[in-house]
Amino acid sequence: GENVEQHPSTLSVQEGDSAVIKCTYSDSASNYFPWYKQELGKRPQLIIDIRSNVGEKKDQRIAVTLNKTAKHFSLHITETQPEDSAVYFCAASRGGNTPLVFGKGTRLSVIA
Amino acid sequence: GAVVSQHPSWVICKSGTSVKIECRSLDFQATTMFWYRQFPKQSLMLMATSNEGSKATYEQGVEKDKFLINHASLTLSTLTVTSAHPEDSSFYICSGGSDTDTQYFGPGTRLTVL
Numbered sequence A: 001g002e003n004v005e006q007h008p009s010t011l012s013v014q015e016g017d018s019a020v021i022k023c024t025y026s027d028s029a030s031n032y033f034p035w036y037k038q039e040l041g042k043r044p045q046l047i048i049d050i051r052s053n054v055g056e057k058k059d060q061r062i063a064v065t066l067n068k069t070a071k072h073f074s075l076h077i078t079e080t081q082p083e084d085s086a087v088y089f090c091a092a093s094r095g096g097n098t099p100l101v102f103g104k105g106t107r108l109s110v111i112a
Numbered sequence B: 001g002a003v004v005s006q007h008p009s010w011v012i013c014k015s016g017t018s019v020k021i022e023c024r025s026l027d028f029q030a031t032t033m034f035w036y037r038q039f040p041k042q043s044l045m046l047m048a049t050s051n052e053g054s055k056a057t058y059e060q061g062v063e064k065d066k067f068l069i070n071h072a073s074l075t076l077s078t079l080t081v082t083s084a085h086p087e088d089s090s091f092y093i094c095s096g097g098s099d100t101d102t103q104y105f106g107p108g109t110r111l112t113v114l
Helices: none
Strands: A004-007 A010-014 A019-025 A032-038 A045-051 A056-059 A062-067 A072-077 A086-092 A106-111 B004-007 B010-013 B019-025 B032-038 B045-051 B067-073 B076-081 B090-097 B109-113
Touching: A004 A086, A010 A019, A019 A086, A019 A106, A032 A062, A045 A056, A045 A062, A072 A086, B004 B090, B010 B019, B019 B032, B019 B090, B019 B109, B032 B067, B032 B076, B045 B067, B076 B090
Parallel strands: A010 A106, B010 B109
Antiparallel strands: A004 A019, A019 A072, A032 A045, A032 A086, A056 A062, A062 A072, A086 A106, B004 B019, B019 B076, B032 B045, B032 B090, B067 B076, B090 B109
């Protein structure tokens, strides 16, 4: 089955700096890669996703890159703000009505 | 985006009792619903996948007789934790999917078993 590895487990950055979180996956049939932000006690919130036919996607301060050959994808947050502090999860699936396999999460702290 | 609700949002029960959690898709038909469990400071782990009108598919290590899942309609799935024990205390989250890749998560149910 799919295995998703996520690094780092914790990340502290100064406000205004960039943050990068990296994930690798093992199932070459995976073709959908979402990123979630989760605040304590709340549901995961989809912040950006990418499909395997695209190499990069950007939405304001957030971008995701995908390297299908190497089976890794990354989340980039620029101009970080204190409200970006949360736990971020990457995930992978085969798309459609197939389950998501999550990485272990990255606790991001943005220091004002 | 589509909305998924969960009820109750939190529940405290005594060891040995059963607890039912409801997951509803409010504005779309969820042909598939997923149930995840999240222990403190850990990731979401898939427990089971359920398709409307058929038996759920459980992940390895998840006891199907303990975690009963029913998906009787395209808008409602239920998870019943039978004979709950303290080690079942966790955050249970459902998600619904239709015909796209995106899954819509419910707000979660925090279960505490005393």
